[in-house]
Amino acid sequence: DLAVMEVGLGGRLDATNVVDAPLVSVITSLSREHWQRLGPTLADIAREKAGVLKPGRPAVVGPLPPEAAGVVEARLTELGCPVVWPTPAVPLENGQARYGSGADVITYPLALLGEHQLINSAVAIAALHSLRHQGWKISDEAIVTGMGKARWPGRLQWVTWGQDAASYPLLLDGAHNPAAAEVLRQYVNSWWASQPVKSLGTAWLMGMLGTKDHGDIFAALLRPGDTLHLVPVPGHETAAPEDLAAIARSLCSDLAQCQIHPSLSDGLVALGHTPSQLRVLCGSLYLIGHFLATEPYRNCP
Missing domain, CATH: 3.40.1190.10 (Mur-like, catalytic domain)
Structure with a gap:
């Protein structure tokens, strides 16, 4: 062996x-x-x-x-x-x-x-x-x-979240450091380039640990016109969503929206109401793990 x-x-x-x-x-x-x-x-x-x-x-x-x-x-x-x-x-x-x-x-x-x-x-x-x-x-x-x-849960993993009419496709990725965020951004760019419709901006749902390089991660991911939803990472030393919102707004002042939610579940509901063709959950492997353990989803083929 x-x-x-x-x-x-x-x-x-x-x-x-x-x-x-x-x-x-x-x-x-x-x-x-x-x-x-x-x-x-x-x-x-x-x-x-x-x-x-x-x-x-x-x-x-x-x-x-x-x-x-x-x-x-x-x-x-x-x-x-x-x-x-x-x-x-x-x-x-x-x-x-x-x-x-x-x-x-x-x-x-x-x-x-x-x-x-x-x-x-x-x-x-x-x-x-x-x-x-x-x-x-x-x-x-x-x-x-x-x-x-080969399978790698939580790394560029497409799922469908939610039930019935409220469900939507969701891209999961840890993107927990600047290098990983750059990789995710590269994939997001290629995804948008492959779409026949005009981009409405990417809708991000994010939480991060307090020890991470928040500004560098946001700088890699966010673009003008994007929407950002922020939640705490449950059970870990999370960065305060309010602090993350301030950093994100300072780095990308042209965000369409920047909202704070008390939980991942609340953030997922709000994300579903965001008019974007691409919705992404990222920022922490612990947050992704919590999603996979607690939220209703099914893998996309």
Whole structure:
């Protein structure tokens, strides 16, 4: 059997270090997240994340900002780790993608939405190829099947919320840090570009934790004419919706509306009354988790 172990925070001091000789270590991406504990710069954060690298053990590393890449490269050299830096997969028609070269080239379905899945899937397949080169029997057919069955609740997940005539399509995404917000914005832009009707602005329903970079997240997402509904994140150290509203208005003074609601349920009802073709719930993985656990919804095909 194989175990996939995800680091909880950082890497250097994480409990996953009990595994001192991993089959392969993976650093998918890196951004200014958890900087209060990992350090204020990308180089500081990279230094902590590089703690997953072990002497002489293979590594797969996705694209990193230059400031972070230099730190990781130095650690790879110091530890003598053989490393693969995958390039993004090539998008094909009908939701397919191709990654690799020579005997390792593979065409597979992209079940997850978003252009960023081209690099995410490439990193995953590069890790599988590393295992295969170490003697693990992992067929292309198994990889294709696994990629086609991949699901990631709360990340660019389309659902229908509500009952009967009051129901509406809703896009769920954590977008809990600026980098994730940029990814969501990229998808929203592509969604609007694919629509035959004129945009009425995106309708956002958001809540955030108090520790997040609220201004940077709003700056990535909000555009003039958008509508913003704000709610608290239940059960966690939430940012006050009133404070978030002040930040949002200062960054995007041309919002069509900015409203505050006492609960997620109230916000969802108000969101349904907003005249927009695109409604998005985002800002916190905890908020998304609360939605999935408590609200009436069904997955869209």
